[in-house]
Amino acid sequence: MPNYFDTQGLEFCTFDVQNEHPNCPLYRPVVRMYFDVADVSGEGFGVDAVRDYDARGLVNMLENQFAGINRFRIVTRDDQVVSQELATFRQQQGDAAADARAAEQRILAPDYVIKLDTLRSVKNQGSITGWMDYSFEITASVLNPFSREIMAYPNLGKVRVDSADVRDRRQLQFVTANDRYVSGFRYFDSAHVQAVLNDMASRGIDILLTRMLAEMPATAQVVGIRGDQISLDRGQNAGVLPNETMIIFEYEAGFATPIGVAEVTPSMTSSVGEIVRWKNSADARRVRSAANGGIYRPDSERRVFAVSVGAPYTFLRDRT
Known part of the structure; x- marks a missing residue:
């Protein structure tokens, strides 16, 4: 399970995305x-511009x-x-x-x-030909x-x-003569x-x-599992991102039991995904057997949840 995910807090959940209890891990702070x-x-040229x-x-x-x-x-x-x-x-x-x-x-x-x-x-390096080094x-x-x-x-x-x-460092290169700017980057x-x-x-x-x-991972409740396909009750409205990797776990009597790993795609208020790896355990085999014979629908005694595990691999690429 991801660090800091409070499974005990699930007891406080109302499962209403617009009116969630602050102690529920599904709550958006x-x-x-x-x-x-x-x-x-700084030192040298360019400090005033910074x-x-x-x-x-x-x-x-x-x-x-x-x-x-x-x-x-x-x-x-x-x-x-x-x-x-x-x-x-x-x-x-x-x-x-x-x-x-x-x-x-x-x-x-x-x-x-x-x-x-x-x-x-x-700071800048070089004498006649130099370059600027900035840090933030x-x-x-x-x-x-x-x-x-x-x-x-x-x-x-x-x-x-x-x-x-x-x-590219060449873009920050400049030329000076007698400590006066001649050409290059306008530091x-x-x-x-x-x-x-x-x-x-x-x-x-x-x-x-x-x-x-x-x-602060995204979380959702699993509505159903059919074969390797899963359906979640929350999507973009709860911060589920495209290509999100999520741990699927069963929750009963305060115990969280991982049953697999899924990759999901959200819509506005729900998500669908595929379990790409099932855990080798009796609990996972029980759920998988029921899902292969039809649609496995978790009940109130054994709820199934999904929780994300960090940023999707496409996160930074798609934001640039």
């Missing part, structure tokens, strides 16, 4: 994101990337756009309609906040805003991305430097996402 980009270090880096768009990038995998509910910090839209709604639909809509949809209260601290650094370090911490506790889980750690990870131009740092930040966020996918 509500998160607010913070991005701090205060620290800069300090000029405009990071205002990184918060939106961070929110959109995390919201896109649909395993969390992200509370936006884009107050300007939200306020503008609410004002437009009131102008077009009237105060009564706006008040009615607000009463139907309450503002989400975060379960925790994710804070990302960054360190940007730069992201340290993630998960905080309970009410108890002020730094939480041990999920543990995202630190990510370091170097400019060589996103650019003093904030726009050129920002383009490189944006790519580095995006790659760092993708790496954090893959860690988050491993720490």
Whole structure:
């Protein structure tokens, strides 16, 4: 079974994707994101351009990337756009309609906040012909805003991305004469430097996402098994991703018994998949025998669940 998956928490589940109990492992936590980009270090040419880096768009990038995998509910910090839209709604639909809509949809209260601290650094090598080396370090911490506790889980750690990870080094080469720029990469131009740092930040966020996918797996209940085919009760609405690898396990009286490994494809509210490997056990053989003779439908005493095991192999490729 994946690390940190709490099978005991299944006792709290209502199996209603819109109204799940917070202690259920199927629950999607509500998160607010913070991005701090205060620290800069460096030596030689180009330090000023790194300090000029405009990071205002990184918060939106961070929110959109995390919201896109649909395993969390992200509370936006884009107050300007939200306020503008609410004002437009009131102008077009009237105060009564706006008040009615607000009463139907309450503002989400975060379960925790994710804070990302960054360190940007730069150094250059060479004398007449040189090149720029940038690095972008992201340290993630998960905080309970009410108890002020730094939480041990999920543990995202630190990510370091170097400019060589996103650019051919020849693209960052430059020529100087008498300590003055002649040609090549415009290390003093904030726009050129920002383009490189944006790519580095995006790659760092993708790496954090893959860690988050491993720490907080997608889960679903198995509705039925026919042969090697399985049907799940949740799909994109619960963060199941295309080509997701999932452990299939039977849950009874507090015990989780793995019975196989499946690869699944989600629709909006459900998923289908194929069990690519059955466990060599009496429990797995019992379920497989019943599935080969028709459709195996788990009952209330023996539920069957699927839980993901990290990021799908196509995850980063499909996001670039």
